[in-house]
Amino acid sequence: MNDDFFVMQSQPDGMPVLHRGPVRNVEAYYATRAQGKYLRGMQATRDLLVERGHPDPLSYELHVPMPVHKRGMLYALDVGRHLDVVHKRSLYGNLAQLGGEEIADVKIMHRAPRGYSASSPFLSTMPDSFVAGHVGQYIRRSFPQACRYETRRR
Template identity: 65%
Template sequence: MDLVVPVRTGAVNQQLRYALRSWAAHLPHRRVWVIGCRPPWLQDVRYLATPQDGTKYVNTTRAVAAACRNKGISDPFVLLNDDFFTMQPLPDGVPVLHRGPVAEVEAYYATRGNGAYLRGLRETRDLLVRLGHDDPVSYELHVPLVVHKEGMLHALDVGRRLSVLHKRTAYGNLAGIGGEQVTDCKILWRGPQFPTDGPFLSTMPDAFTNGMVGAHIRRAFPRPCRYERGGGR
């Protein structure tokens, strides 16, 4: 399968550099597709430009839709973010994982405010309930997700009127992909409390740059990969 990663405009994006190293080492694939913005240090990747004039939610939805409509991208493909790190080989392929009932995830985010993300979670949940999914589960994890194009395009169409569609969750429930419940691997802090025995990690920019988790990831992948200019082959 191809790897598809939406990339925002702006920074040098060192997280993407080390994410690519981790994928090159541990995530078998055919090609890497970067959608949105292409950092100048990249090489040997396929690039698909998409508009970057919306919110981050709108921009990533555009990127996923563009990937699904592009005939050159494998079907299915693996959807990633530029801050997803594959820390171990995946001998059985990319696992199907979810975060548990949306109701439980909503309770967690309700303690952190009432922003656009939480509003989108609730709107996506209400949409799924109206469509007969009485107790939907959340797929908003910071881990790779195998995406079948027809199913994702259907989810994006069903949720097109939502300002912040939780597209992974809409896709996972509407397509009935099932999976195993896990705790999210996103690390928000600088300190040493993070798992080192799982296959995936994800970081906030500050945690990657200044935290112990970032140092751990950089130690794990010290060598450039074939997707970096001057990198190995």
């Protein structure tokens, strides 16, 4: 769980395992946008997974909570320790053979009232889209009371 993830609906059966589909599809998307460290890390993580017997690995690089078992994550981090940029979630998810359900990423990058659904069980924001955007207003309206883990700004 990251501090910019929001669980918008109760998960009575526990946190589902979610992925973004095959890494090859996510890689093709990012290849049209940037050629930086993130894409190189995705490719290196994919290559490592292919070497380890996962010919068509899934991408778990989503902005939603992910169930993780400590022992399995420690193993994945050890396997990927030599990579400059490791996609930890994807490495763990594939090595642990999590499977799961494919969804589109829920990260909202902009202030405009587009790009998310009020029926989505999960949302994620950027600082600006949360503070000054439509999605931030929606989240604050959905949860008007601070929970026990939140601190109040002074």
